[in-house]
Amino acid sequence: MTKISPSILSADFSALDREFARMEDAGADWAHLDIMDGAFVRNITFGAPVIRSIRKCTDLFFDAHLMIRDPVRYVDDFADAGCDMITVHCETENPWEAIDRAKERGIKTGISLNPGTPSSMVEEFVPRVDLVLVMTVNPGFGGQSFIGECVPKISEIRKFASGCNAGLEISVDGGINSVTGKICTDAGATVLVAGSSLFGSDMKKLIGEWKRFGPTL
Ligand code: DX5
Ligand code: ZN
Numbered sequence: 001m002t003k004i005s006p007s008i009l010s011a012d013f014s015a016l017d018r019e020f021a022r023m024e025d026a027g028a029d030w031a032h033l034d035i036m037d038g039a040f041v042r043n044i045t046f047g048a049p050v051i052r053s054i055r056k057c058t059d060l061f062f063d064a065h066l067m068i069r070d071p072v073r074y075v076d077d078f079a080d081a082g083c084d085m086i087t088v089h090c091e092t093e094n095p096w097e098a099i100d101r102a103k104e105r106g107i108k109t110g111i112s113l114n115p116g117t118p119s120s121m122v123e124e125f126v127p128r129v130d131l132v133l134v135m136t137v138n139p140g141f142g143g144q145s146f147i148g149e150c151v152p153k154i155s156e157i158r159k160f161a162s163g164c165n166a167g168l169e170i171s172v173d174g175g176i177n178s179v180t181g182k183i184c185t186d187a188g189a190t191v192l193v194a195g196s197s198l199f200g201s202d203m204k205k206l207i208g209e210w211k212r213f214g215p216t217l
Pocket of ligand 1: 007009010032034065137138139140141142143144173174175176193194195196197
């Protein structure tokens with residue numbers, strides 16, 4: 001079954017405990033945490049202290065998407081705060097160091113690539129990470145339109161994984177709704193990240209539908 005990871009960027013930040021209860025009730029598999037530093041992307045969100053607080057509200061798997069420069073400096077903070085997986089961008093200066101540190105800390109790892117980055121940039125990571133996060137918008141803001149040109153990268157990455165990492169999760173993030181989500185799972189995505197479409201509508205109904213999308217690995 002396709003996993004669904006709602007991005008709390010579109011949640012009501014004044015009532016995150018209620019938002020987590022809503023996500024759990026709706027059948028969300030993971031909670032996607034978008035960490036932005038105002039340098040790697042032109043927006044700032046939240047960091048480890050907030051994650052430490054919201055960790056008390058839910059047992060959902062924390063899928064942290066680090067859109068930050070120099071991620072290795074912060075891996076311990078995010079691990080200590082309760083993240084279950086840390087995904088770093090291949091466009092940053094030290095993705096391997098961050099991944100190695102996360103592994104030492106016993107948490108799962110992911111590598112992400114921007115819409116303008118070719119899939120070949122993540123090939124070397126595929127055997128050694130749990131997840132590849134294919135960005136389908138330019139990172140920085142929720143509510144943007146899906147960039148369809150990113151879809152072929154999903155099957156290219158799936159091909160890299162055949163033979164070396166059959167259980168690799170491929171997630172897609174940005175502009176995911178009932179139409180674009182289906183396109184991505186048909187192409188081989190196993191995790192759908194979505195903010196505005198899920199929080200702005202009947203989350204339970206949508207998650208129920210989306211979980212049935214796509215091939216079962
Ligand atoms: C964008 C973030 C996304 C974003 C998705 O930089 O990585 O996770 O919150 O939001 P929607 O689903 O609204 O495009
Ligand atoms: Zn994200």
